[in-house]
Amino acid sequence: MVVVAACQIPASIGTNDHGPLVAAVREAAGRGADLVVLPELAVCGYVFHTAAEARAAAQDLDGPTVTLLKSLSRDLGVVLVCGFAELGEDGEVYNAAVLVEDGSVRTRYRKAHLWGREPEFFRAGDQPPAVVETAIGRIAVMICYDLEFPEWVRLTACAGADLIAVPANWPLDHHPVPDRAIEVVKAQAAAATNRTYVVVADRCGRARGVDWIGGSLIAADTGHLLAGPATGVAAPAVLTCHLDPATARDKSAGPHNDVMDDRRLELYQQF
């Protein structure tokens, strides 16, 4: 069993304040976390007004955010997944995330499905999530809206992910959230459909008029919620739970079925 954490923290554009991130990671580590998932654009914030603002927030893999993550991962012995604005080698700005283990960047993922005004600020990624064999299981990273495309989740699960770590910023567009936020429903379905753990770190902290669902959650490979979502107004939160990533390698569903083998691939491609 490992301890998994999803940290829901605030971020503000232009402040470059790493304080909430550090505090949340330390709290999670204090609770024994082996894996800590942080939000999309966790430090630099999300609600950009201009491309210049996003570019000013962007950094490369040697920048302060990733350097801090590397240091925290080594010092605390935790695997970290965290979103940031990346200035690529190609000069483009990406909505990206890293998975950091023992002081090293194991993978960098660039969001492939952009939401809202993001195309004004970010270039879309064009590579699927890598599945990283970490000390605690096979982990893949995708970002926010990516999770709402079953095709993307399916190919990631088929590539062998035990757990999908999802930095997110889920804007709140209904007050109050009716029933259960549909983003939460989709995250649970993504887990259950593929028999893969899903960990979403949403954010909090009203920013430039935007509120957030605060829907951070940890879904079992059955789709059931092991932790979260927080309810009501999005507030800082560190969710933790125990889980065994290896159970995700068993795709059976009862004695006669298997959620992967039962696909009718020949029919999906024909029509």
Place this chain on the structure above:
Amino acid sequence: MVVVAACQIPASIGTNDHGPLVAAVREAAGRGADLVVLPELAVCGYVFHTAAEARAAAQDLDGPTVTLLKSLSRDLGVVLVCGFAELGEDGEVYNAAVLVEDGSVRTRYRKAHLWGREPEFFRAGDQPPAVVETAIGRIAVMICYDLEFPEWVRLTACAGADLIAVPANWPLDHHPVPDRAIEVVKAQAAAATNRTYVVVADRCGRARGVDWIGGSLIAADTGHLLAGPATGVAAPAVLTCHLDPATARDKSAGPHNDVMDDRRLELYQQF
């Protein structure tokens, strides 16, 4: 706006009792239903022990169940979707469903994803759901476990379905159902992911030791529940609600996004 109904009724093997079906359809019609969805294998029952038993229950499109559905659809002015055991022209037995409008079978669908011991009793279908242009909107039919394959739902939505009618028999394997039954979560996600209405008619009535979730529901094209699911032990129920099928033709998600256009098809096929 149209009135849609999901009827949760019991069925017993060998009795050939159409009474619960007729009563439920009449109740729904009495509430103004334009579309009535009934369970999988709605009259003949589900829990077969042998292939001979399933074959004995099977009938062709001129058999008593479909003949009754045709008559009810004409007499009551309702579109009916109902599951039955079909004896095909090829001599095979299928877990099938028909959509009947104004006395005519508009489409017959054969379940493509078989659950549990069904492969002992039924041949799997190999055709996607047809999208039928009815007087009340574009309706497609799939059966139970089919709905848990996002690929199948996606291709049906892409073919133009406003509403997917899903006869189901959801066996209960957890007592009590933890949180929300994951079949319900998947149905909601299927609707939201494709911006398509989803109507599930589950069954009730303990049969040969099997209980049922009783999760009949009507999900809006946002994924939110318009009716159901019933809670607790599965009991007879006629769920109804008003909805406008045509709203499902708008796939936009906020001012900048579209759940279909935002797919990165070139990436899904590459990996």
